[in-house]
Amino acid sequence: LSTEIMLVAGMDAKIMAANPAMLALVGQTEQELLGQAFMDYVHPSDRQATLDEVAKLDKGLRTLNFVNRYRGEGGVYRTVSWTAVPDNNVIHAVGRDVTAETEAAEQLRKAELALQQSQKMESIGNLTGGVAHDFNNLLQVVSGNLQLLSKEVVGNDRAVKRIANALDGVNRGAKLASQLLSFGRRQPLEPKVINIGRLVTGMDEMLKRSLGEAVEIETVVSADLWNVQVDPTQIENALLNLAINARDAMDGTGRLTIEACNITLDAVYARDNSEVRPGSYVMLAVSDTGSGMSPDIVAKVFEPFFSTKPEGKGTGLGLSMVFGFVKQSGGHIKIYSEVGEGTSIKLYFPQVLSDEDLIIDMDVGKIEGGTETILVAEDDEAVRATAVELLRDLGYSVITANDAESALVVLQSGVHVDLLFTDVVMPGPLKSPELARIAREKNPSLSVLYTSGYTENSIVHGGRLDPGVQLLSKPYTKEAMARKIRH
Template sequence: MLKEFRNLVVWAMVTTVLVAGGSLSLLLWAEASLVFGVLFVVVAGCLIALLSRILLHYATLTERYSLMLDSANGLPQGMFVVNGQNKLVFKNKPYEIFFHENLVRNNIMHKFLDVTRRARIGSTAQEIIDLKGAKGDKLSYRLTATALNNHRGYIAFSVGDVSGMLDRATRDDMRGFLDKAPIGVFSINSGGDFLYINHVAAEWFSRPSAKKSNLFRVLDVADDRRAFFPPLESINPQKTYEHYFSVNKQFYRVFQRFIKMGDDYVTCSIVFKSKRNRQSINLEGQNFKSVFDDAPAGILLVDEKRNILAVNQRFSHMIQKHSSDLIGRNLDGFLNFSCKKTVLEALQKAFDKEPTQKPIEISFKGTKNDDLAAYISPLQEDDRVIGAIVHFLSTSEQKKMEIQFVHSQRMQAVGQLAGGVAHDFNNLLTAMIGFCDLLLQRHSPAEQSFSDIMQIKQNANRAAGLVRQLLAFSRQQSLQPKVINITDALSELSALLRRLLGPAIELKVKHARDLWFIKVDKGQFEQVVINLAVNARDAMENSGILKVTTANHTNKKIFAQNHDSMPPGEYVLIEIEDTGCGISMDIIDRIFEPFFSTKAVGSGTGLGLSTVYGIVKQTGGFIFVDSIVGKGTNFRIFLPRHVQKEQEETIVQEDRHLSDLTGTAHILLVEDEDAVRMFAARALKDKGYEVIEASNGLEAVQLAKKDNIEFDLIITDVVMPGMDGPQMINEIRQFMPTVKVVFISGYAEDSFRKKLNNEENIHFLPKPFNLKDLALKVKDILN
């Protein structure tokens, strides 16, 4: 309509201009005044006619626009139009009443713009928008946008309130869904009145019409109503309650939650049919008896006076009493005094519906099984406590594992302590032995000072032997494993063992045929056998027999003894058995601890068996001991079988006896212990080497970079503050990739090898070492 009016005005203006222009031309052309008068009248008449037509059309258009606007304002939906810049160009009154205020209050302009964008792409778009009303109520609007084809960029919108329609549809859909569900659904208040019940539940609870409106009236047992509604003050809305009830002799199982409504609660309940019946609740039911008797845990039932009602077979076996000796008697008479008070308190709590949260240690008179844990719960029937049910579990295995764990932790802690002490002592002994060697070079053997210095060195070497035993126990000594035949090793050792045992003790060695190979440090293996033989000799005193037996052994399942367990696998067994005095059970768990000894003061160091234990463990084996006081002791050592590869060869170290230990190489010496560094530097300088010293790893790296010297050899400690030896070597290898390295340490070589990715040109010299050991090692590597 507006477009038509606009076109008419444009046509009238053009016509007027043309007529006026024409008239003016004629006026100039015509000279007679008569002609001018006639033309003026004609032009004026045309203009009047044209204006009359325009006014007539304007009145018509105005009437039509007013009619359209009144119609738009009378619609229940809001209507509005936006142009290409999303500016409002038209709106009706419902738009202002319903939508504009909510649009601003709810800050949903982004949704409006999204619908506008979709309409411009697809000509029509629709969206349900949830808004919050002025009173906080929830409102839902359907917003429809349509692109106007004849007006490019313009979008017409309609907005309608659909809140009531959606709520009714949702409620109808939900009610229809619940009515068709194959389970019962209902809601009641605390008086039992139905607020809602679906078709299935209504059919299940069908009774005379006067009772249909209240659940409590149709219950077979009136007391079941207590299960539906406990005391209101104890209700937990976050908890799901479960219980059974019966209607018309049919049992049902119900799950329900509570919803607070005013001062009352209402239920949201889901109900299923159940096969349970009154007889099955009774303790005498056959199903209960079957489960009760076959249970893997011991079970005891007592009444409120603690009289024993029933016991199962497992419990009778646990306390080694027949059920006929227990049933009907009072539990108090069977309890040991040490646990009676705790058990009686727990039973009283069960009678008050408070089950125990933690197990209770319990023991009975006249039984050896003291490792029992009890869980006590109330025994109920029809929501009434009639006694207590006690479940018993044996904790023997658990306690055994706890003891094994504590023992292994203690041994590990002692081992770490021994290893740390041994490392520190090795540093001290290295300096003592080294400076003794330097002093011996200044004195001739004929001098008294030479003899004094030798005494110091010999005692230092004895101390080094003790340190090696500590390292053996802590499994941190340096081993040189080789593939050996245990039969040959024991045959070579037999002569030495006979001299150690003496003529009064007979040595019997029995070898099995086709023994498997093992991979061990031969010297350390011999040390194990010698230490056990010496202990056996001291236990047999004047006379006896020591048997050494070997055999192949396949362990098919985990074997546990003496706080240790051996996994399945193939092992070579070395059994050393004596006929001595034996070891009592109260100390047998401590015999492998360092410095533990039953010998007289001064008769031993207490490191013999701990050294055996450490060597066996570091080799990957296991050691177990059996002993009977007065009859003897049997040590069994299991070493893992070694399967030798075809290309594998036994490595034999060749003894090097070099007469000339001098040299001229450039050596970087890194050691944080000043005394060790001073001795090693002097010893190497005396042999002609050029030595640069560093007290830690970081200083060594800086010296290597700064001096720009190509070192022929680096001698370094392993454990140092800050940057340790392996880290330092990895750093220096970045710019000196071929430099040779000797690690000196009191710890085992394996402790640092893994940090170096098995690189070549890495050698090891264990502490303590003397001057000759150091010079020989350096000469050997450089050559």
């Protein structure tokens, strides 16, 4: 039998004759199909274009390679490419089922787009990594000296206020650099096995304070939620970012729904979303009753520096930071929005079968210094000087080295050192991780604390800090330094 679909119909679309291939396409017998209008089988989105093509035939014009979709057995639509000619108010049409070809072309298009996106992300990541390293070093010098200066102006309220304002500017700059690194998937993550439901409910009070009383918050957490492995700090930042965006979309008043549930993404979903692996996920969704977005806006919302907010009201990095974090965590993000109806953003994180990790909050409790000896290895002279003063201010004895090789000479000299505090990225043939390895072979009790504005791939692999590695990211405060050293 011919695989070509053959159809004879009037200009009124009533079917006059059909071959077996046409009958098989629509899942009808000849008796059932004859006299029916072929328009009844055309996909709703394709009907106007099909009517326009019939109008051309009615004027005596031929149809060549016109594509539309026909409803077949079980309501499944097949894609058909038609060639048709008019003859005395009758349409003679020959079609070819191109469903497989169309789907293959669509998959290829998605793969090409995914590759372009991947290449763009790699380029942005390389750019932001280089900028973040230098930028965070500069911020560390400014921040460290402001912190040291603050002790000298106690009692001078004007000076104290100015230093506080300057430190606030440093914090905003650090946040900007962190968001850029997140979007470029260069943020060093410290993933823990957590229950997202507990994290969400633990943020209730913070969200209420951040969003205001006019926003009604509804939290829906499913029972028996699976565990996931993510960076708790980053997921808190992501949820807060999404909630604040939702508040702004609702002009400060409306309903915000936060939902956490188990979900299985099957092969069909993965086929339509090429970066997704089928499997078990925990979904975290943030939905609002705000203004919603048009499809062209939705297509751009994850791009860095794109914002629908008025100038000066946002950096345009909030959603791009969330996007980068989710992707770097091996997850998936999807946005659903309709103008006038609101927006729902869904984050999917792969299930893990491990038990929850015990997470210690290091940002509480008394700040303590010590009397131990710390070796500071830092190539940037200004950063090194600032770090030394902060450490001495905490009571520590300090030895300095301007690169890894100099630090190794100190360690091999027999001088007692309790902690190696080393920058990750330094010039010279000896790299910091190798320095730490050699030093620990000589002195297994030596503690190592890394610091960096950008870690490259030295102590971070697959976007995650290597096991057992302790990192203090620049710019850091004296309090953060103190807590990290005692930890």
